[in-house]
Amino acid sequence: MGTSKHLSYTQKLCFGVGHAFNHMCLTSWYTYLLLYLQFVIQLPPSIAGIVLLTGLIANGLATPLTGYFTDRFKPCWNYGKRKTIHLIFSLASLITFPLIFVKFPGFNTLGYWSLLAYFLPLVIIWGISNAAVHVAHLSMIPELSPDQLDRDEITIFRYIFDVAADISLYIISWIILSAGVAAGTDEAVGSDDSWKFSYIVAIVTGMGAVMIAIFHLGTPEEIEQEQGSNSIEEDTAQDSNTARNSEGSLFSVNMNWSDWFREKHFFFIGLLLVLARMYFNLNQTFIPLFLQEGIKAEEEILAVIPLTLQVSGLIASCLVRLLLKVVNKKVGYMIATCFAYAGCIWLGYDSQEALQSGNVYILTVLIGIGSSLMLVLSVSLTSDLIGTNTESGAFVFGAITFVEKTLNGLFIVIVQTGHTFCEDCPTYYREVIAHGISAIAILSLAVVLKLNPHTVGTRYSEMNTVQGRKESVARKSSKSYGSMRKGFPILERPTISS
Template sequence: MESSQQYLISNDYTEVYQRLPLGLQLAYGIGHVLNDVCASMWFTYLLVFFHLVLQFSNWEAGFMLLVGQVADALATPFVGFQSDQSGTSFFYSYGKRKIWHLLGTICVLGAFPFIFSPCVYCINAQRWVQIVYYCIFIIIFQFGWAAVQISHLSLIPELTPNEHDRTRLTAIRYCFTVISSILVYIVTWLILHLDSGDDSKLGPADGPKFQHIVWIGLGFGLFCSILFHLCVREEDGFGGSDIRGGQPRHNVKEILKNIKVYKVALIYMSTRLFVNLSQVFIPLYLHETLDMTASSLALIPLTMFIGSFLMSVGIEKLNRLFGRKMAYTIGVSMGVAACIWVQYGQGTFYISYGIYVVAVLIGECNFMQINF
């Protein structure tokens, strides 16, 4: 009887459901562009800006990055729980997901510019005062970033009960992530290369350049967020059901008892650790160890992302040919090979050509692991 009911539900979806218009799918996809722009700046250039431009020590810059990641870890489950709540107040009348997206967007726009700017009215203050100053804006930004991310993802089941459309929305979302990241790196390369020349190194005088990059990225992200809020209407009817796409929901206890959850969590945590560390420390490695120019701090990350994009073209065929586990293993092997080359790479050839091969390997490895 139970399987028959699921079959009928699946049939009902097939009969009454209309595919989402392409315009709505694209409007949904651009709703995370602001977050993607800020994430590229945060992971790639935060340590560079704090250490090389603002002249914070290693531990001070690392501490502020840590504060941001801890704030994100605390804000994510809080926003996830709160965005599932519903009510009759004005706060929820806009949509229980979109209102959190709007709140997060305001926090991101209000806080992120201050992170990549000199300390306002405290530029000559003691270091601990400046650290507290930046930590306040970092916490606000991370709360806003988590609010946008969680609310945007949780909108997918609210917009459609169809699994194929949900997959398509996720793919479009990632497509705009690629576009946003490439935009950040191209803008950074243009500003650092054209303003600084070929042989310049990054230093305190480059602070205004990072502010220009941030404002260009935020302007693009704000434009996309406005289009998202104007074009995407939150529906209340698919996400609240106990059955999604003909499959019953699992309660929390059942999920926590499933050993596969912990296996996947461990693999994903390790994957994220490699991806984030490579993105965070590659710019410092280029500047401090290889003594490369300022423009390379944009060109090499751009090469990494191009490697990810190239792998996205063939990952589906690779999965069909070898299977997901073997494809993941190949990606890990590429990452290990890149790390070994980084450890022992030196000389003119490595700095001029080899580092670009390493960047492509890391980019392809990151994509294969994330999309396992």
């Protein structure tokens, strides 16, 4: 269960910084891994793709599994289970991630299979570590405080630090990758540039070590007491682990991973978070490709547009708290989808000349605002969904993340496969954004319209309430003392006096 007091401002900041290194690693992975493997290590695109895909598969499969085991993990020392998982796998990331971007002497003489034997174990370990840190950090949100405003604030701080980490990464990369390139030239990245990637990753790793230390020193986590059996009878007797729902007549009880599939809000809010992440990640993937193929953007624009996307998202996330003072989360999410849809449609139907003259910056701001608000509000709603059932909160975030990564991968594979049949189509990625990614915003709007934010956290399945489980126990007890026959009621349990 969460702590009984409000978090201090310092504790919220310390928690927010706890995922920044993990996020910087993931951004570096998507942005630079293929570039590094193909042009620095000089692997064929197919082999480089195998390395990238292996890491994503490991990450996707590890997400729900680490969520399941994190909920059941019992540390051997006097330290919180979420922070223990976070620390162990953060250390694994600090070791493995820099090794992925280090070109050791003799790499040029190794065959492809030897290089695969080096990279695949590293990306598998890093993929699992990234998933474990992500789930452990997210699942702490509903545990840190029972106060909904506290949860909303730490969710916002988490996103702010993630975006700030992305901005820092882009600035560091821009400075280092441009070093040593003569003015007026357009020199491609080559095998001699391995030191640049090593410097980038070394700086990121150093920053990450500091962030991890701040998180563990400044973030509290209540240490769970040893509990006994999780039988239905004992669950119904644990008043300290129950919480009154919005209807006031039922009480929630301890839930394991399978219990969530009985709750309709698990699917509604889970879908909202999946769609929000898909919208954010797919725009990050395809906007640079659109700039390069669609409007033949200059190299400077290719660097500035991602920064514009992140900065606009950062500003929007800082304003979420003010927005929620005026409207509820449902209306806020609806506003976010309007920004998201407007940005994609504008990009699809504006003229190339207008986009080149500066409109691309305006629509990027709209996309950044929409994606940021969708992400922050969907994570906040997921924390509200978990409520007091923090004993299985990691599974909730893990399962949602697994679905999101799977759908993201399928979307990208379908789009890239389709491009092979239309190689001379300069508007291909524009159509993908205008019709494919904008459809995600419309679907998000349709889902949130069906959501009643006042009932989020309510348990509708009788097996997830104290009253329902008591009735289930009573039915089982009565059936064990008699059977229903025509004209004869079920025999009651005999009393002591009888």
